[in-house]
Amino acid sequence: NAGCGPKDFPELKNDAFLLACRGQETPHVPVWCMRQAGRYLPEFRESRAGKDFFATCRSPAACCELTLQPLRRFPFDAAIIFSDILVIPQAMGMDVQMVAGKGPTFPEPLKEPEDLLLLQSKVDVIKELDYVFKAITLTRHKLEGKVPLIGFTGAPWTLMAYMIEGGASTTQSKAKRWLYRHPEASHQLLKMLTDIIVEYLLGQVAAGAQALQVFESHAGCLGPVEFQEFSLPYLRDIARKVKDQLKESGQDVPMIVFAKDGHYSLEDLSQSHYEVVGLDWTIDPRSARERTGGKVSLQGNMDPCALYAPKERISEIVKKMLEGFGTRGYIANLGHGLYPDMDPENVGAFVEAVHTHSRHLLNLK
Numbered sequence: 001n002a003g004c005g006p007k008d009f010p011e012l013k014n015d016a017f018l019l020a021c022r023g024q025e026t027p028h029v030p031v032w033c034m035r036q037a038g039r040y041l042p043e044f045r046e047s048r049a050g051k052d053f054f055a056t057c058r059s060p061a062a063c064c065e066l067t068l069q070p071l072r073r074f075p076f077d078a079a080i081i082f083s084d085i086l087v088i089p090q091a092m093g094m095d096v097q098m099v100a101g102k103g104p105t106f107p108e109p110l111k112e113p114e115d116l117l118l119l120q121s122k123v124d125v126i127k128e129l130d131y132v133f134k135a136i137t138l139t140r141h142k143l144e145g146k147v148p149l150i151g152f153t154g155a156p157w158t159l160m161a162y163m164i165e166g167g168a169s170t171t172q173s174k175a176k177r178w179l180y181r182h183p184e185a186s187h188q189l190l191k192m193l194t195d196i197i198v199e200y201l202l203g204q205v206a207a208g209a210q211a212l213q214v215f216e217s218h219a220g221c222l223g224p225v226e227f228q229e230f231s232l233p234y235l236r237d238i239a240r241k242v243k244d245q246l247k248e249s250g251q252d253v254p255m256i257v258f259a260k261d262g263h264y265s266l267e268d269l270s271q272s273h274y275e276v277v278g279l280d281w282t283i284d285p286r287s288a289r290e291r292t293g294g295k296v297s298l299q300g301n302m303d304p305c306a307l308y309a310p311k312e313r314i315s316e317i318v319k320k321m322l323e324g325f326g327t328r329g330y331i332a333n334l335g336h337g338l339y340p341d342m343d344p345e346n347v348g349a350f351v352e353a354v355h356t357h358s359r360h361l362l363n364l365k
């Protein structure tokens with residue numbers, strides 16, 4: 001561990017992202033992309049070639065390299081640690097494999113409430129997920145203070161859905177069956193996940209994460225009523241518990257909640273102790289501002305597919321997006337992750353358009 005402890009990190013040189021999380025003034029609108037470390041980069045494909053996905057996640061050196069790759073190409077204002085949300089079900093004792101062309105797969109998903117007994121009830125998060133903490137500490141050093149490092153987790157409902165579906169699903173009907181047929185067991189599982197997530201996020205901050213994003217990627221298959229019961233209380237709990245604990249040690253780390261396709265929940269999410277609410281592209285920037293009433297910063301939300309447009313068109317779309325959100329309390333991003341067939345040059349055009357147009361808008365003030 002010599003020379004790599006979570007202390008004496010290099011001084012941060014670009015704090016635009018952290019300032020924007022807190023609604024403070026910045027010289028330009030900060031920008032990063034979900035899945036910025038990914039298969040659209042040839043160097044990523046080369047590093048990952050022939051290696052097992054979760055073995056890569058367990059190698060701090062590999063995670064560090066993959067996290068840094070996009071920053072060598074583009075002037076992103078934040079880095080997000082390379083890892084996966086499914087490391088938590090693994091830490092709970094479930095087998096998860098990444099199957100090429102199919103995505104994450106659980107050979108033995110949860111079927112009935114009795115299966116909860118097969119899960120590790122007391123997970124030693126610090127020990128089981130130590131490899132993630134090591135990756136964060138190493139990456140924070142290697143970033144040399146260029147930009148802040150974001151840690152992340154899946155939200156309880158999204159993780160529960162994977163653990164029951166056993167992989168990708170369009171309807172999430174197996175997982176939703178639990179909500180309607182086994183509400184008590186569902187809450188038991190969601191609570192178990194919440195406790196692990198809180199410890200996991202605190203461990204990430206101790207290791208050097210400077211902001212935290214919670215991915216509720218499967219919000220879209222819930223309606224407002226189910227969301228209120230099975231997602232929102234746990235999202236709130238996570239933010240409150242993490243913040244309370246951090247406060248005790250005099251720390252304060254901005255938190256982002258991203259509930260994909262959860263447009264119905266925007267008002268609630270803006271009052272859930274998160275500094276930032278992430279948005280997908282189905283929400284109009286101006287209406288998002290009105291509905292959140294200036295209570296939070298907003299992040300998002302260009303349709304990732306707009307990156308298939310020519311560069312000039314990308315620039316126009318970005319300009320409209322910036323005019324809609326305004327330049328204060330705003331972090332530019334896509335409405336979801338980049339796809340493997342996207343052109344890195346257009347990602348560069350997106351980043352440049354955000355910086356150029358936002359500087360221009362800020363100078364007009």
Ligand SMILES: Cc1c2[nH]c(c1CCC(=O)O)Cc1[nH]c(c(CCC(=O)O)c1C)Cc1[nH]c(c(CCC(=O)O)c1C)Cc1[nH]c(c(C)c1CCC(=O)O)C2
Pocket residue numbers: 033034035036037038039048053080081082083084085086098100101102103104152215217260337
């Ligand atoms: C749902 C989810 C997962 N993982 C994640 C989510 C939440 C975000 C979202 O809604 O997309 C989170 C995640 N996964 C990954 C990151 C890394 C950081 C970044 O955004 O750059 C992050 C933040 C790396 C990854 N995670 C994965 C990849 C691609 C596979 C590879 O590198 O071999 C990457 C770069 C694999 C993964 N892991 C998961 C899926 C659905 C897939 C895609 C499977 C496929 O496309 O074949 C589960």
